[in-house]
Amino acid sequence: MRSIITAAVLTACSLLVACGNSGPTSTPPPSSNPTPKSTVDGSAISEVGTCIPTEGYAGNSLHVGAYCTVAGGQCSVYGNSALQCSSDLSALGGNFCLLVGCTDDSNCGEDGCCTAPGGQGIHACIPVGCFDAGVCSPIAPN
16 A cells, blocks of 8 residues: 555656646644545445545545546546546556645645655645555655
8 A cells, every 4th residue: 555655646746846736725624523425426425534435425625535537537626736636646546536735634634644755845645544554654754
């Protein structure tokens, strides 16, 4: 799983630098008691923070972890160009939206983690469920 995270964030960082996007500007603090959310049509439920969302799942309050597919454009419907589909950024990516440009976990919404491979200056929010222990890892130093 670590290789998926690393590949997705590295690719997101490259894409972000090329596009000149500065990422999110402000976010609410994470919720201490997130609730499950249903898909757009109400047919299935994913828990906030899952790394394997069900089709149509909108993710957390910032859409981190929303369901997406390669070239499907699902992350763009939320109106934030810093949201990118992990599978668009890397062949090892998952079917979830990540949010590029965080500085710490509080920028990621409920059950989102700010992470980056060591030595990288740009970070991305991913669902907490993408970490083996289900707990955000400390941000790697630059």
